[in-house]
Amino acid sequence: MNTQFWVIQAFNGISYGALLFLVGSGVSLIFGVMRIVNLSHGAYFLWGGYIALSVINATGSWALSLPVAALAVAVIGMAMERVFLRPLGFDPLRQLLLTVGFAFLFQQGALDIWGGNNMDITPPATLTQSVVIGGIYFPAYRMFMIVLALVIGVALWLAMEKTRMGAAVRATVDDAQMARGVGIDTNRISMFIFALGAFLAALGGVIGGAFLGIYPGLDFEMLPLAFAVVIIGGLGSLGGAAIGALAVGLADNFGKALFPEISYFTLYAPMVLILAVKPTGLFGRQ
């Protein structure tokens, strides 16, 4: 185990963290605004990947599949919020159970539409090359993932901090009742945030599909990882999601490389430790 090993594993961990950020930030945002733990989030990830596959099969364009899949899933998420979650009012347990029901329906739907085989998303050739830095080969695709997550993270942060819409979202996170009182349409905010969360998860599905593959059961594999991200970072905080994603990405990667038999322990142990110290996560609000 030399420097090269550590550098490559760290790089892989960070790029995996970039992917997890896309999924986790959505969970965190939706919880922050609506107090719903959305268990369909893994399904959004899976559907994003599958829809992208269909687009690629139909048009041959990977670049086109990204926005199409993400927007399609955003519409699905928005419809779910509007038609089913909204009428329940503020009842977190029932809303949660409803998202479980949908997770199952989505899973079965994906199995029927796209079948049970493992599939891969092939990114364009320019992204499948490697970049040599200091004698170490870095896959360009993983670099692309890191850059994309950075861009999205910064864009989200700017949108939250600098725009009127973002201010309204933050107000809703802090105190939904008060936000309504001063005339913020929290219903619209909820719908928008749900769509945004679904959009990000689906984007993650397309991006992740290239190295994780797309297969039945992936939805329920991503979900706990996304939860680990927000548990570590704290619900409702973007910065927390970023730190959490990085921590989970690195822990998962080093765990699998160093202690393959107990790799899931190395993933969840930091989470449990952080919880023992701070039950609401590193950046959580209570």
Added chain:
Amino acid sequence: MVSQQIKIAMVAAALVAFAYIVPHSGSFVVLLATRAMAFAILAMSVDLLLGYTGLASMGQAAYFGVGAYLTAILAAKFHFGLGWDFWLVVLLGILIGAALAALFGLFAIRAGGDYFLMITLALGQCAWGLAYRWNSLTGGDNGINLNARPSFGLDLGNQVTFFYLVFAFFAVSMVLMYVLVRSPFGRSLTGIRERELRMQILGYNTWLHKYIAFIIAGGFGGLAGVLWAHTNGHVSPETVVLTTSVDALLMVVLGGAGTLVGATIGTAIVFGLREYLSTLVPWWQYMLGGVYVLTILYLPMGLMGIPSRLRQRIASQGKSEGSKRLATKPS
């Protein structure tokens, strides 16, 4: 309202009828009923947490799995638990489930609310990850086969004998949990579900109450796992997977959280629908999913809530004249 004694008598009669009819209904039904009863113990343990304590546990498969793996590993590697020592395995299964819950509970109960849910889910995945990855102990993805069921005077290889054994465990578990939820301890749990802050102000140690409930549920989960291992004859990561926990949760919600009978009915319906619908229509999964969604949307109390809903409706129709008059009174 039907009085509690009559309700108990109805449940007892239903159980006796069930135990009498099933063995005469062919081996397929016997096996299905055995599986459903083993799983119903798990569902009731989930109900103990969800329905009576207000904690949505998403990791109950961990205790189920640890019981099942314990049974399978002891039987396959050490030939232990295939004779009289089966009872020892049952005891160990309960203990290991409770011990794991005692460990996990330290982290989960502390958090509460939505964090509780996510932490139990993550801890459950931890157990799944071990089952999946720890090849030398668990056989990894392939799992472990149990070649024979225990035999100690009673030959549990016989489906009907085994059915009666699982039935006995199921009935005893149900009675024990019923006694528990009707006890002062169970009442305190319901109080915590309704309003934890008030219970704290009244001087109850709500953390300890929830922690004990969590451990008890883990113990029943372990028991269910031991029975499940012998029912199926095969234990794999599939036993511990998240969907097992979610299944149990949905069964409870479908039947009616907060009633042990509801959890059982939910289990029976899901197992029944799965086996029968899957032979009839290819889109049976959607029906199951649709039933869940509709239940949550329109029957918050689950199927067990139907009678009280009907009563309410009838009562409100009968009294509609009176209530109109009351409504006009200044209050």
